[in-house]
Amino acid sequence: MLNHLLKKLIRNHSGIIRMITSRIGLGIAVFLLLTAIQIQSNYHFLLNSSNNKDSIADFLVINKILDNNNLSNTKLDQDLINEIAKQPFTESVGILTPSRFKASIQSISDRFPFYTDISFESVPSDFIDVKNDQFSWDPNAAYVPVIVPNMFLDIYNFQFSISQNLPQLTPAIVKMIVFKLTVYGKNGPISFNAKIVGLSDRISSMLVPVEFIRWGNNYAETKSNNEVSRLVLKTNDPSNAAIVSFLKKYNLSTNTEKLRYSKYRKVIDAVVAIAGLTGVLMLVFALIIFTLFIQLTISNCKQEIILLITLGAAPKQLSKFLLRQFYPGNLLSIGSATLLLILLQYGLKIFLEKQLIFIPSAISWITLITVGALSFLLWIVTKKAIQKHINA
Amino acid sequence: MHFKLNNVIPAILADRPSVRISGIWGQAIEWKKGDFIKITAPSGTGKTTLVHLLYGLRKDYSGEVLYEGKNIQLIDSSELANLRQLHWSIVFQDLRLFPNLTARENIELKRVLQNPIVRVEQIEEMASQLGILSILDQQSMHCSYGEQQRVSILRALMQPFDFIILDEPFSHLDNANKKIAAALIEAECKKRSAGLIITDLDKDEHFDYQVSLNL
Incomplete structure (x- = not known):
């Protein structure tokens, strides 16, 4: 009953279209962010999964670049071999x-x-x-x-x-x-x-x-x-740009054709970074808009809130009520974005399977942890925004 | 359960000569739970100011207002809410109803703000006693001032309290309705063994006062 009455007092002032728009924005931001993480996760799965190993892992034959200065001196000393073996991109030598x-x-x-x-x-x-x-x-x-x-x-x-x-x-x-x-x-x-x-x-x-x-x-x-x-050199990721840098640093050469993946990888990394960055920026904007929306809602019914507090409503009681009003909608945005990603991941799995590329049908645990972290972040932001403006 | 006022002087009245002859401002006073206290004063001497500082709405005064030994000025918002839900009830001079809610909703809101101690049926019984049963489902902004005053009184009786603070609560009621409202308030105070602090322009015999002070 209290909630019903509070809704009547506080919700009357909410702009439903503004609310929906901010939540759609939030959903898109979360989707972009999760997509970036999932693409990275899929890529790592392709590199490390035994199903895909043969298709991506590669073997590079390495020797010194032969030029006029090192004719008859192309020995790879043990220190250099140890250094190569220590590199993160090296699986075995x-x-x-x-x-x-x-x-x-x-x-x-x-x-x-x-x-x-x-x-x-x-x-x-x-x-x-x-x-x-x-x-x-x-x-x-x-x-x-x-x-x-x-x-x-x-x-x-x-x-x-x-x-x-x-x-x-x-x-x-x-x-x-x-x-x-x-x-x-x-x-x-x-x-x-x-x-x-x-x-x-x-x-x-x-x-x-x-x-x-x-x-x-x-x-x-x-x-x-x-x-x-x-x-x-057996590497699990021939696309790793660090290989090219390492070879260049030590004046080593290999079949450059085998390193062509590093170029593709750069493109993928750029796309993922852009998607992730856009997601983060949108998330920040969505959070700002959402915080302003909370501020606006509370400002619009400031008189009612003051009177409620005067009559004995605890600020915590009102904060809890407002959190229940705002947060489930946010969770819905995050949930919808996650669901969409789950469906896309499943669709991608079916599509790639036909090309003998195997990725998991479910989204990764890192993506799921991100979903949890975003839900927590949103809960904190919503709670803090409500508390700030209720107590203002 | 008691209020204690130690040398309290509101900032806005500090320079007025009437403060020097006041029975409350600048005095040491203690009101215990169960006491019925009448404060009489002409307009402009600070009745509403007193009510507001007792209820923790104003902090612009010198001296101390203590409740249960705690300085009201220093109480945090959670504790203040707890006092207003369980220990203090109030009827404001300006009533302070939610205009968009019906009379019933205004009353109900106060009933459910804490664990209810009044049954829903009792609302109608009391509303009937006060003569406002028929307007319970009207938006309060459409009720007359006298009706709103009775709604405000009924709202104040919906919660547990040790003190009920009434700021000119019968100003827009006729004598018959004043008597009915006073009887209801007294009965509810007795149920709770609660005290009553009432301010008014004139002396009256609505209650059996143990303390009567001029502001």
Whole structure:
């Protein structure tokens, strides 16, 4: 009954259109802010989720930029390797170990005659994108498995074979060809059978198992030289602009094409920042307008409020009543914005799923915490504005 | 439960010669719960000022007004609201009704401002006694001044109180209605063992006063 009477005394003066407009503004502000947070959250999910890892995580082969000043001095020292491993964008670092022995390969078939000197590299198997149980070696193995860059086969099929009048080779045929691999050491050349077991896009190098490189380096008895010139960096976020800055700082280079995401990321970050900033600004304006609205409402019925207090109404009693009048509407604005975001997130999930990009169907807990924090902020602002003007 | 006035002199009356011969201004006075106190004074001597400072509406005075030993000037708004809901009731000279509310709503508002101690049916009984039953659902601004005065009296009886403070409460009532209203007020005071402080222009016998003072 008291509320009914208070409503009659205090609400008569409220402008319903102004109230609705300020709440719509508040809803839009909250929506923009939550959207910015949710976009960031989705992006991080894409980076860290195991479902999406292969699509975004990337492997960068890093070496020093070669110029006139560092010819024959492209060693990556251990301090720098440690520094790279410590960076937040680094998930793991793999050393590319080069062969330090002379080697050649030649065809054992007259149909595809070829001979060439060659060198190899090895890398820990975690960094190889060709999953092949046969990619290991010991001196008694039937053949040395080799992983070849796809690009090499393309060069053969679309340049070399045409110019030399040789047949083109499919990946399946290439894997069937056995060739002779000869390693030259102090005790004379030793030949092995070798076979291409996979074609890779990840690392542009002729890869053989680590065991073979170790054996070969040992056999060749080259002076112990464990210098590292190249390494593979596994990063969960190739779009991270910090990678580009880091590489530039230490005069390192990588396949810049792989860093193209950083450009996209900058655009996404800018869009998200603009949305977030607009949301924050709108929220600030909405709060100011809302505070003014409370002030106006209280000023318009100041006489009634004075008389109520004169008759014994406690300012706290009136504040509580006014809070109940204003706050649920604010909660409705926040709730509507959250609901809209939930629906959009679900829609986005369905849409991206078709493109094999997986994001959660629900909004993130950070977004939910923000919803809670905004509700609390609004409660405080509403309460303080009411108390200020009631006691004025 | 008692009011204590220690050497109280309102700022607006400080320079008036009448203050020096007042029975209240500048005096040490104590009124206990249950006392019926009559304050008589001609116009312009500060009756309404006294009522307002007893009720905590004015603070522009020297001296002290104490209630239960607490200086009213120093009481915070929550405690003041508590006193006005549970310990002090009032009928203002200028009535102070909400013009947009009906007479019933004005009365009801005071009833429900704290835990109600008067049943809804009793409102109609008392309104009937005061002769305002028929106007209960009229907006108070459309009631005559005499009707509004009775609505204001009835409103003051809707709450618990230790003192009821009445500022010329019968100024627009005829003698018959004055008697009825006074009887009702007295009965409600007795129910609560409450005191009564009434100001008026002239002496009267509406109540059995224990204290009678000239302002």
